[in-house]
Amino acid sequence: MIITQAELDSVITARHAAPHDILGLHTVKRSGAQCLVARTFQPEAVTCDIVDVQTDERFRLKRLCREGFFEGVIEGRTEAFDYRIRTENANGEVFQIWDPYCFLPTISEDDAFLFGQGNHHHIYQKLGAHIKHYDGVQGTAFAVWAPSAERVSVVGEFNHWDGRRHQMRRLGSSGVWELFLPGIGVGTKYKYELIGADGSLRLKSDPYGEYFESPPHNASIVWEIDDFEWRDNEWMNQRAGRDWKTQPISVYEVHFGSWRRVPEDGNRPLNYREMAAELTRYVLEMGFTHVELMPLSEHPFDGSWGYQVTGFFAPTHRFGAPQDFMYLVDYLHRHGIGVLIDWVPAHFPKDAFALAQFDGSCLYEHEDPRLGEHMDWGTLIFNYSRHEVRNFLIGSALAWCERFHIDGLRVDAVASMLYLDYSREDGEWIPNEYGGNENIGAIDFLRQVNDLVHQYFPGVLMIAEESTSFGGVTKPTSEGGLGFDLKWNMGWMHDTLEYLAHEPIHRKYHHGELTFGMLYQYSEQFITVFSHDEVVHGKGSMMLKMGAGYEMSQKAADLRCLYTWMWLWPGKKCLFMGSEFGQSQEWKYDGQLQWELLQYMDHQGIKLLIKDLNALYHRYPSLSAHDLDPAGFEWINGDGYWEESLSIFLRRSAKPEDTFVVIANFTPVHRDTFRFGVPHAGHWKEVINSNADVYGGQGAGNGGGVNSIPGEWDNREHSIEVVLPGHTVLVFKYEGA
Incomplete structure (x- = not known):
C-alpha cells in the first residue's frame, strides 16, 4: 500500500477536502524511480481495472479495504493517459466509466x-x-x-x-x-x-x-437551460430602443396557479404552454401591454405565493420545465406583450434543504438575528455586505433577463431591505456604522443590480415595491438614487382606497385623501397600482371595498369611478387579476378567479370599461407621454368642490388637441347641468363615461360631447356645461374649434 492509512481513512470516511490529490492517476517516487499510481474508490466493486482508452490495455488494481478503495501501480508508465475505470461487482455485472478525478478544475x-x-x-x-x-x-x-x-x-x-x-x-x-x-x-x-x-x-x-x-x-x-429556439427577435430588438417613460405601460398582475384551472383534470392549474395561448388571448382582448407574474422562482410552499424562494435561478416545476416557461415568454413576446416577474432578493425561508445555514455557518444570512431575520415573516435576510452573496443575487437578476428574456423585475419588499429597523422595536436592531437605520449593504446592492441590469439589458424595467418615503428610489445612481425605473405608488393606492371606502355622504370630509397624492406625484417615477396585496387577508375584494351602498350595482358604479380616475391619473398602470371584472370574493391562491361572474352586467361592465380605458391609453399617446411629466397635469378645481365630492383635472401636452378634462362625481347626486372651466374654446368629445349603459350604468350622458361656452369660469375664459350623473367619472377630449 502506497497511500498512508490516514489518507485512506479520509477518503472512505468522506473527510478529505482535496480528493483529487489522492484519487486518479499520480506520479510518485518508488524505490528511487518515478512511477504512475492509480487510485479509485468503488464501494460495490469486487475487482477494478484501469483501461487505456487508446490501446485497451488493462491494469488491475488491488482492493485495499472492504469499503472498496483500490490502488495499483501502472507498470511501465510514468505519464498520465486517457483511461476508464472497469469494475465488476459481486453479481458479475461489469461497468466501465470515466474517472471524475482525472479532470482539471472547470472553475478558473x-x-x-x-x-x-x-x-x-x-x-x-x-x-x-x-x-x-x-x-x-x-x-x-x-x-x-x-x-x-x-x-x-x-x-x-x-x-x-x-x-x-x-x-x-x-x-x-x-x-x-x-x-x-x-x-x-x-x-x-x-x-x-x-x-x-x-x-x-x-x-x-x-x-x-x-x-x-x-x-x-x-x-x-441537471438541465440544459440553453436548449430552446427563441423566435422573439423582433420584440427583443425593438425593446432596447424603446423609451418606456413615454410609452403606455398597463400591467396585468397574475398569480399563475389561480388565474384559470382545468376542472375536468382534477382542477389543476394551467401549465406554462397552456397558459401561453389563454393568457395572451385575454391580455390582447383587454389591451394590457404587460403581464406581471407573481414569483415563479422555485419555492416549496404554495401558501407563500412564491415569495419564499429556494431556487433563485429556476422557474418553478409546478407548471412545466424551464423550456416550457421560455415558450410562454416567447409566445407573449411574439404577440407584442411584455413580461415582468416578481423578484425576491429581500429574504429567503429557513427550509433545511436550501440556503439557511448552508455550510454549517450563516453563509447567505447574517449570524445575528437582529440583522439576519424577519420576525414577521419567519424568514432570513441576505447578508448584502458579503461579496459572494451580492454576486449570487446579481447573478439571479441577470440570469432571468438573459436566459428567459424577461422584460422587467418588480423587486419585492424593498422597504424591508432599506431599513435596519424595519418592523422592529427598540433593541431589536443594530444601527449601521454611522449610527443610522439605513442598511448600507442593501442600498449598495440595489444600486449595483439596477445599474448592471440596465447595462447588460437596455430596455429592461426595474420596478420597486417600496412603501416608505425613502428619497431617490427612481433617481439614477449617478445622482445618488437607487436607480429603479419605476416605483409602486403605495401612498396613492392607500389614500384613494380609504376615500372610496367611506360612505358617499361622508366623503366630503375626506376629500384630501383623493387629491393629496398630487403633492408628491412627481417626486418619483410612479406606477399606479392595485395589487394582490389589496385583496387578501380580510381586506375584501376591490368590489366590496367600495363604500357606496349595499347593492352590487352601487359598488360596481363606485369601482368604475375608481378605475376611470386611476387610468386618467398620471403614472403607469398595474391591476391584479380578477379586479378587472370586479371579483366579489377575496383572491384565493388555491382556487381560480370567479369567471362565472361575467354573466352579470355589474361585472361584465367593469371588464368592458377596463378594456376601453386601456384602448384610450393606447389611442392617445399624449397620455402616456406625460405620465411622468408634471407639465402633463393641471387641476381645474381640485378642492373647490369638496363639499359636493367633485374633483376636476386636466391631462395635457403642448398640442391643444391632446387635452383631456376629467370630472369625477363620487356621490349619488345626479346633476342635469354642471358647469366648469376649460382651457380651449370648441368641441369637447365625451370619450369615457363610467355611467354608460354598456358598462352597466344608468346611461345618462352628454350625447357624445359638448361645445364650450364663452365667459370666465373657474378662472378660465371658457367653460362647458355637462350632464353629471351620480357615481360617475367623465372624460372629455378637446377636438378643436
Missing part, C-alpha cells in the same frame, strides 16, 4: 477571483450544474460555494445518494468546491452533501440549480 482562478470580489456578473454560468464536453467526454460540471464546509460531495440517484463516492475538491481560499462527473446528463437528480463547520451532515439543494423536483424531496435536476 479568474472566475474564483471575480466571484470573491462580487464582480463575476455571469457566475450562474459557472456555479451550479452545467452540461459540459470536457476533452471529448460528456458530463456535468458541478460547483458550489461552501467556504466553511469540511467536505462537500455530489450525491444523487447515480451514486445511491452516497456522499463517499463523489467528493468534491476545494478550490483554494475561494470557498468554491468543484467536480466534473462524466456521463451525468439532463434529468439527473442531485444534491450536495456537506459536513458543515459545526460537524453536522447536511443535504442541500443547489443554490444555482436550474430545475427542481417537487417537495418533499426538492432535489435539483
Whole structure:
C-alpha cells in the first residue's frame, strides 16, 4: 500500500477536502524511480481495472479495504493517459466509466477571483450544474460555494445518494468546491452533501440549480437551460430602443396557479404552454401591454405565493420545465406583450434543504438575528455586505433577463431591505456604522443590480415595491438614487382606497385623501397600482371595498369611478387579476378567479370599461407621454368642490388637441347641468363615461360631447356645461374649434 492509512481513512470516511490529490492517476517516487499510481474508490466493486482508452490495455488494481478503495501501480508508465475505470461487482455485472478525478478544475482562478470580489456578473454560468464536453467526454460540471464546509460531495440517484463516492475538491481560499462527473446528463437528480463547520451532515439543494423536483424531496435536476429556439427577435430588438417613460405601460398582475384551472383534470392549474395561448388571448382582448407574474422562482410552499424562494435561478416545476416557461415568454413576446416577474432578493425561508445555514455557518444570512431575520415573516435576510452573496443575487437578476428574456423585475419588499429597523422595536436592531437605520449593504446592492441590469439589458424595467418615503428610489445612481425605473405608488393606492371606502355622504370630509397624492406625484417615477396585496387577508375584494351602498350595482358604479380616475391619473398602470371584472370574493391562491361572474352586467361592465380605458391609453399617446411629466397635469378645481365630492383635472401636452378634462362625481347626486372651466374654446368629445349603459350604468350622458361656452369660469375664459350623473367619472377630449 502506497497511500498512508490516514489518507485512506479520509477518503472512505468522506473527510478529505482535496480528493483529487489522492484519487486518479499520480506520479510518485518508488524505490528511487518515478512511477504512475492509480487510485479509485468503488464501494460495490469486487475487482477494478484501469483501461487505456487508446490501446485497451488493462491494469488491475488491488482492493485495499472492504469499503472498496483500490490502488495499483501502472507498470511501465510514468505519464498520465486517457483511461476508464472497469469494475465488476459481486453479481458479475461489469461497468466501465470515466474517472471524475482525472479532470482539471472547470472553475478558473479568474472566475474564483471575480466571484470573491462580487464582480463575476455571469457566475450562474459557472456555479451550479452545467452540461459540459470536457476533452471529448460528456458530463456535468458541478460547483458550489461552501467556504466553511469540511467536505462537500455530489450525491444523487447515480451514486445511491452516497456522499463517499463523489467528493468534491476545494478550490483554494475561494470557498468554491468543484467536480466534473462524466456521463451525468439532463434529468439527473442531485444534491450536495456537506459536513458543515459545526460537524453536522447536511443535504442541500443547489443554490444555482436550474430545475427542481417537487417537495418533499426538492432535489435539483441537471438541465440544459440553453436548449430552446427563441423566435422573439423582433420584440427583443425593438425593446432596447424603446423609451418606456413615454410609452403606455398597463400591467396585468397574475398569480399563475389561480388565474384559470382545468376542472375536468382534477382542477389543476394551467401549465406554462397552456397558459401561453389563454393568457395572451385575454391580455390582447383587454389591451394590457404587460403581464406581471407573481414569483415563479422555485419555492416549496404554495401558501407563500412564491415569495419564499429556494431556487433563485429556476422557474418553478409546478407548471412545466424551464423550456416550457421560455415558450410562454416567447409566445407573449411574439404577440407584442411584455413580461415582468416578481423578484425576491429581500429574504429567503429557513427550509433545511436550501440556503439557511448552508455550510454549517450563516453563509447567505447574517449570524445575528437582529440583522439576519424577519420576525414577521419567519424568514432570513441576505447578508448584502458579503461579496459572494451580492454576486449570487446579481447573478439571479441577470440570469432571468438573459436566459428567459424577461422584460422587467418588480423587486419585492424593498422597504424591508432599506431599513435596519424595519418592523422592529427598540433593541431589536443594530444601527449601521454611522449610527443610522439605513442598511448600507442593501442600498449598495440595489444600486449595483439596477445599474448592471440596465447595462447588460437596455430596455429592461426595474420596478420597486417600496412603501416608505425613502428619497431617490427612481433617481439614477449617478445622482445618488437607487436607480429603479419605476416605483409602486403605495401612498396613492392607500389614500384613494380609504376615500372610496367611506360612505358617499361622508366623503366630503375626506376629500384630501383623493387629491393629496398630487403633492408628491412627481417626486418619483410612479406606477399606479392595485395589487394582490389589496385583496387578501380580510381586506375584501376591490368590489366590496367600495363604500357606496349595499347593492352590487352601487359598488360596481363606485369601482368604475375608481378605475376611470386611476387610468386618467398620471403614472403607469398595474391591476391584479380578477379586479378587472370586479371579483366579489377575496383572491384565493388555491382556487381560480370567479369567471362565472361575467354573466352579470355589474361585472361584465367593469371588464368592458377596463378594456376601453386601456384602448384610450393606447389611442392617445399624449397620455402616456406625460405620465411622468408634471407639465402633463393641471387641476381645474381640485378642492373647490369638496363639499359636493367633485374633483376636476386636466391631462395635457403642448398640442391643444391632446387635452383631456376629467370630472369625477363620487356621490349619488345626479346633476342635469354642471358647469366648469376649460382651457380651449370648441368641441369637447365625451370619450369615457363610467355611467354608460354598456358598462352597466344608468346611461345618462352628454350625447357624445359638448361645445364650450364663452365667459370666465373657474378662472378660465371658457367653460362647458355637462350632464353629471351620480357615481360617475367623465372624460372629455378637446377636438378643436
